[in-house]
Amino acid sequence: MKRLLTLLLVIFMVPAFADSFLQSAPTDSVFGGSNATQMDFLPSEQAFHLEKKKVDEQGVHLQYIIADGYYLYKNRFSFKTDNPQVVIGELKLPTGKIKQDESFGEIEAYHAVLDIVVPVNNPKGQGFNLEVNYQGCAEKGLCYPMETANINVDGIVSTAKVAADTHDTVTSPPTTSEKSINQDRTVISWTTLLYYFGFGLLLSLTPCVFPMLPILAGIVLRGQVRRVRAIFLALVYIVSMALTYAVFGVLVGLFGAELGLQSRLQSPWVLIPFAIFFTIFALAMFGVFELRLPSFITQALDKATDKAHGGSVLGAAVLGVCSSLVVSPCVSAPFAGILLHISTTGDALGGGVSLFTLGLGMGVPLFVIAAGGSMLLPKAGMWMVVVRNVIGVMLLAVALYLLSRVIPGYIALALWGCLAAGIAVFIGTFDFFQTKSKPQKCAQLIGLFLIVYAIAAWVGSFQGKTDPLQPLHTDSVLTSSGVTQSLNWQAANNQQELNHLLEQAQAQGKLAMVDWTADWCIACVKMEHEVFQQVDVINALSDYQLIRIDLSNTTPLHRQLQNTYKVFGPPTILFFDKEGKELSSLRIVGEMSKKEFLRHLSQVSRYNQ
CATH class of the missing domain: 1.20.5 (Single alpha-helices involved in coiled-coils or other helix-helix interfaces)
Structure with a gap:
C-alpha cells in the first residue's frame, strides 16, 4: 500500500517539477533559448505587420501579422479619423490571451494573427485617413513605444452607430486570431492542474466531508472484500464525480465566453460584485451561514441516491454523479468561487479539465480507503475546522485581490x-x-x-506605499553610514539635450550611460526596482554620467532620437566612452538581472582602460 501511494505521488509530482524546471531554465540553456539581452529584435513594422484587407459596409478590415515571440496589448489600441464627418463606431476587439505580470497584474495580449473590423459611420461615403495607434512588446523583454499607422480609405458607406449615441455594440464574427488565441489559452500547465488537485484534496479534508468518508465507502463498495474490485468501484465513483464537475466547468466557461467576462474583468462594475461574492463565500466557510441548494433539488437528488445500489459499476457511477450535485456546506462556497473564477476566463476546455482534476483530488481519500489504506488517513478532529478556515481565508484573499484593482494602492x-x-x-x-x-x-x-x-x-x-509584498520598500538605499543613496539621472527629451549631456560627460572625463525607459515597459519597471536601486549597482555607476530618455509619452522628437540611434524601444541602454563615442558592441537590449548588469559594467570599464 505504501508503494502504491508513493507511486501515485510521483505520477502527479514529476510533471509539475518538470514544468517548473523548464520554466526556470536559464535563458542560454538547452531548455531556455537564447539570451534576450544579446539578441537582435525586429523593427516595429516587421514585428507587427499591419495590412488593410478590405473596406465594406461593416467597416475597415485590418489584419496584423505578429512575429513569433512578440505580442500586442489589447488596451493600447485606439482609432480616429482626420475627417470630422466620419466617426468611428463602437469597436469590439477579439478576446486576447491573459498574461499575468508581476508589475502590472493581468494584461490581455494578441499573438500570431489579429483581425480587426473598425466600424465607421460615414453616411456620405467620403474618403478619410484612419489613424491606428497600437503598442506591443517582445517576449524576451523589449517594449516598443506607442506606434501610429495611417490607413488611407477612399470611401465607405456604413450604418455603424456611434458609441456616444447608442449602447449597441458593433460585433464581428469570430476571427482566425480569436480562435487561435482561445486554442492557445486551453494549454494548461501541470502546475495549474496540481493546484486544482491539491485544492480538491483539501476540500475532502473539511469537517463536512472527511468524517462521512467511511460511510460513503460502505455505500459505494457495498461489502466488496476483493481489493481489486473495491479499487475499481472507487475509481468509477471518483471519475463519475470528476466528470460531473468537468461538465460544470465547461458550461460556466462557455457562459463566461459569451458574456465576455474576461475582457470586462478590469471594470469596477464587474470586479466589485465579484469581490462581494468571494467575501460571502468566505463567510460561509467561517460558519456564519450555510450555502445549500434549494430543498426541492436536494430532495430529488437524495431520492436518486437512495435508488442507486452500491457494489455495482452503474450504482457507483450514479452515486458519483449525485454526490457531486449534492455538495456539502463546506464545499459549496469554495466550489462557487471556483466556478466564478472559471467564468471570467471564458475557457470552456480549461475549466472542464481543471474541475475534473479537482474532482480527482477530492476522491483521493476514498481511493485510499478502497485500497485498504484507511489506517494511513488521519483521525477526524479539530484540524478539519482549521482546513475549512484556511479555505475561507483564501477566498477572502481573492476578494481583496479583485478589490485592489479598483481602489487606491495604499488603501489596498x-x-x-x-x-x-x-x-x-x-x-x-x-x-x-x-x-x-x-x-x-x-x-x-x-x-x-x-x-x-x-x-x-x-x-x-x-507613507503612500502600494506593494503588499514589500510594504516598506523605498526607492532609495541607505548606506552603512545611514546616508540615503540613489542614482542621479539627467533627463534628455531631444537630440540637443542629449548632445549637451554627452558633451558635459566628455568634459568631465566620464563614461556616459543612456537608459531608454517608459512607465508602460514591464522590464523597465522590474530593472528599476531590482537593478538600479541596489547599493552595489549605485556604487558601480558612481563615476558615470547617467542620462535617461523617458518614452512613456512618445513625441516626434523621441522618434527622431530612436531613428538616430536605431533604438526600437525600451529597455535599451547605450554606453558612451570618454570621447563621446557610443560603444555599440556593449549596447544592452532587453532585461538584465543585477548580476548580469554588474558583469556587463565590468566589461565596459575594461573596454575604456
Missing part, C-alpha cells in the same frame, strides 16, 4: 494588513494566559509574524 495595502491582523487575532495570537499545545504555540508564532506584517502594511500605507 492597509486592507492586506487588516486581513493579516484579523487572522492573527482569530488564531489566538494574543491569548497568552491559557495552556497551549504545540500546534497552538506554532499558530501563535505564525500570528506574531502576521502582526508584524500588518503593522508594516499600515505604516507603508500611511
Whole structure:
C-alpha cells in the first residue's frame, strides 16, 4: 500500500517539477533559448505587420501579422479619423490571451494573427485617413513605444452607430486570431492542474466531508472484500464525480465566453460584485451561514441516491454523479468561487479539465480507503475546522485581490494588513494566559509574524506605499553610514539635450550611460526596482554620467532620437566612452538581472582602460 501511494505521488509530482524546471531554465540553456539581452529584435513594422484587407459596409478590415515571440496589448489600441464627418463606431476587439505580470497584474495580449473590423459611420461615403495607434512588446523583454499607422480609405458607406449615441455594440464574427488565441489559452500547465488537485484534496479534508468518508465507502463498495474490485468501484465513483464537475466547468466557461467576462474583468462594475461574492463565500466557510441548494433539488437528488445500489459499476457511477450535485456546506462556497473564477476566463476546455482534476483530488481519500489504506488517513478532529478556515481565508484573499484593482494602492495595502491582523487575532495570537499545545504555540508564532506584517502594511500605507509584498520598500538605499543613496539621472527629451549631456560627460572625463525607459515597459519597471536601486549597482555607476530618455509619452522628437540611434524601444541602454563615442558592441537590449548588469559594467570599464 505504501508503494502504491508513493507511486501515485510521483505520477502527479514529476510533471509539475518538470514544468517548473523548464520554466526556470536559464535563458542560454538547452531548455531556455537564447539570451534576450544579446539578441537582435525586429523593427516595429516587421514585428507587427499591419495590412488593410478590405473596406465594406461593416467597416475597415485590418489584419496584423505578429512575429513569433512578440505580442500586442489589447488596451493600447485606439482609432480616429482626420475627417470630422466620419466617426468611428463602437469597436469590439477579439478576446486576447491573459498574461499575468508581476508589475502590472493581468494584461490581455494578441499573438500570431489579429483581425480587426473598425466600424465607421460615414453616411456620405467620403474618403478619410484612419489613424491606428497600437503598442506591443517582445517576449524576451523589449517594449516598443506607442506606434501610429495611417490607413488611407477612399470611401465607405456604413450604418455603424456611434458609441456616444447608442449602447449597441458593433460585433464581428469570430476571427482566425480569436480562435487561435482561445486554442492557445486551453494549454494548461501541470502546475495549474496540481493546484486544482491539491485544492480538491483539501476540500475532502473539511469537517463536512472527511468524517462521512467511511460511510460513503460502505455505500459505494457495498461489502466488496476483493481489493481489486473495491479499487475499481472507487475509481468509477471518483471519475463519475470528476466528470460531473468537468461538465460544470465547461458550461460556466462557455457562459463566461459569451458574456465576455474576461475582457470586462478590469471594470469596477464587474470586479466589485465579484469581490462581494468571494467575501460571502468566505463567510460561509467561517460558519456564519450555510450555502445549500434549494430543498426541492436536494430532495430529488437524495431520492436518486437512495435508488442507486452500491457494489455495482452503474450504482457507483450514479452515486458519483449525485454526490457531486449534492455538495456539502463546506464545499459549496469554495466550489462557487471556483466556478466564478472559471467564468471570467471564458475557457470552456480549461475549466472542464481543471474541475475534473479537482474532482480527482477530492476522491483521493476514498481511493485510499478502497485500497485498504484507511489506517494511513488521519483521525477526524479539530484540524478539519482549521482546513475549512484556511479555505475561507483564501477566498477572502481573492476578494481583496479583485478589490485592489479598483481602489487606491495604499488603501489596498492597509486592507492586506487588516486581513493579516484579523487572522492573527482569530488564531489566538494574543491569548497568552491559557495552556497551549504545540500546534497552538506554532499558530501563535505564525500570528506574531502576521502582526508584524500588518503593522508594516499600515505604516507603508500611511507613507503612500502600494506593494503588499514589500510594504516598506523605498526607492532609495541607505548606506552603512545611514546616508540615503540613489542614482542621479539627467533627463534628455531631444537630440540637443542629449548632445549637451554627452558633451558635459566628455568634459568631465566620464563614461556616459543612456537608459531608454517608459512607465508602460514591464522590464523597465522590474530593472528599476531590482537593478538600479541596489547599493552595489549605485556604487558601480558612481563615476558615470547617467542620462535617461523617458518614452512613456512618445513625441516626434523621441522618434527622431530612436531613428538616430536605431533604438526600437525600451529597455535599451547605450554606453558612451570618454570621447563621446557610443560603444555599440556593449549596447544592452532587453532585461538584465543585477548580476548580469554588474558583469556587463565590468566589461565596459575594461573596454575604456
